[in-house]
Amino acid sequence: MHPFVTRRQVLLGGGLALLGAQRAALALESDDSGLARIARTNGLFYGAAVNSAPLTASDFSKAVIRDADVIVPEWEMKWGAIEKVRGDRQYGTSQRIVHFAKAHGLSVRGHALVWHRNIPAWAVEALNNKEYAVMQRHVRSMVANFGAVRDWDVVNEAIEPTHDRSDNLRRSPFLTALGPDYIGEAFRSARAESPGARLVYNDFGFEYEIDTHRARRRALIRLLERLKTTSVPIDAVGLQAHLVTRGLKFDPAAYAAFLKEIADLDLKIIITELDIQDTDLPASIGERDRILADETGRYLDAVLAQPAVIGVVTWGLSDRHTWLNSDPKAKRPDGLPSRPLPLDDRMERKPMWSAIANAFRNAPERS
Numbered sequence: 001m002h003p004f005v006t007r008r009q010v011l012l013g014g015g016l017a018l019l020g021a022q023r024a025a026l027a028l029e030s031d032d033s034g035l036a037r038i039a040r041t042n043g044l045f046y047g048a049a050v051n052s053a054p055l056t057a058s059d060f061s062k063a064v065i066r067d068a069d070v071i072v073p074e075w076e077m078k079w080g081a082i083e084k085v086r087g088d089r090q091y092g093t094s095q096r097i098v099h100f101a102k103a104h105g106l107s108v109r110g111h112a113l114v115w116h117r118n119i120p121a122w123a124v125e126a127l128n129n130k131e132y133a134v135m136q137r138h139v140r141s142m143v144a145n146f147g148a149v150r151d152w153d154v155v156n157e158a159i160e161p162t163h164d165r166s167d168n169l170r171r172s173p174f175l176t177a178l179g180p181d182y183i184g185e186a187f188r189s190a191r192a193e194s195p196g197a198r199l200v201y202n203d204f205g206f207e208y209e210i211d212t213h214r215a216r217r218r219a220l221i222r223l224l225e226r227l228k229t230t231s232v233p234i235d236a237v238g239l240q241a242h243l244v245t246r247g248l249k250f251d252p253a254a255y256a257a258f259l260k261e262i263a264d265l266d267l268k269i270i271i272t273e274l275d276i277q278d279t280d281l282p283a284s285i286g287e288r289d290r291i292l293a294d295e296t297g298r299y300l301d302a303v304l305a306q307p308a309v310i311g312v313v314t315w316g317l318s319d320r321h322t323w324l325n326s327d328p329k330a331k332r333p334d335g336l337p338s339r340p341l342p343l344d345d346r347m348e349r350k351p352m353w354s355a356i357a358n359a360f361r362n363a364p365e366r367s
């Protein structure tokens with residue numbers, strides 16, 4: 001099943017997959033080809049996280065339409081945004097994103113149903129009081145309300161080996177309320193509302209050859225094994241991929257082995273939140289952009305060689321809107337704005353854009 005590709009192909013009349021021949025598709029690629037179109041040529045999808053307000057700027061919305069097949073609400077589908085007051089579910093601004101997608105033939109990835117951050121205060125209290133039904137109710141009402149969303153991050157960031165449990169789960173209000181099976185319960189609740197949606201477990205911190213990332217990789221695989229052996233309805237794993245350039249070592253072979261372990265569990269893989277911090281890089285934009293592009297390309301080349309990987313989403317599209325500019329840990333010491341995304345703040349393509357495009361072009365074709 002490839003809902004993104006099918007939908008846009010029909011709308012654009014591309015029919016590239018039907019042609020099946022990669023070379024014919026490449027011949028159709030012009031300077032205007034956005035990342036999504038290039039990705040599609042090899043059976044992949046490309047998307048970007050967005051907030052509804054910036055989409056009202058025409059240069060930004062044009063860039064999104066040109067480059068992306070999929071958009072992901074960066075904030076507006078989180079529980080804290082939807083139900084600040086218990087029982088008063090406000091879908092308004094998230095619906096704007098859904099309507100934008102519909103109007104332009106894009107798909108929406110839903111993000112994120114069960115996450116320990118951005119939970120409304122009343123829900124934290126309810127969960128701490130073991131009112132376990134509130135989680136299932138939230139999952140079910142979201143999936144039911146957004147029927148057009150066929151791809152959900154159901155559980156986000158549930159592992160945390162430093163929390164010192166033998167199952168490596170994060171100590172969170174969900175764990176307190178329901179115990180370790182809250183993860184299975186969340187997936188079952190989502191499946192009950194949408195038999196055909198792609199249900200995804202999403203997490204961060206796997207890329208580098210440092211102890212914490214190695215421990216997180218092991219913990220993720222163990223968790224996925226447990227979910228599979230207990231028949232939890234999970235379809236895919238989302239790897240956030242918030243890359244850094246602080247001298248941490250990315251080893252393509254070690255990462256490929258990790259991806260293969262996921263694939264061997266019969267799960268698809270999506271890179272869900274790709275961006276790259278430039279905190280320690282020189283001020284020179286030319287030099288900085290080159291390093292960011294090289295690192296991103298090296299990462300994506302390793303990733304896309306694994307056939308279970310079906311798509312890539314960047315956490316934003318243009319440097320004009322990036323969560324990293326409001327994160328003190330990601331701030332550059334010289335105060336210059338960071339450049340973590342494929343387009344600059346005027347919607348011009350950066351070397352990172354080309355690195356992503358090349359990785360898509362060089363990827364083995366998906367069936």
Ligand code: XIL
Pocket residue numbers: 074075112156204240273323
């Ligand atoms: C971040 C958004 O980018 C911010 O705008 C928001 O304030 C907090 O969340 N991992 C995730 C994302 O799964 O939801 C986070 O997004 C970034 C880290």
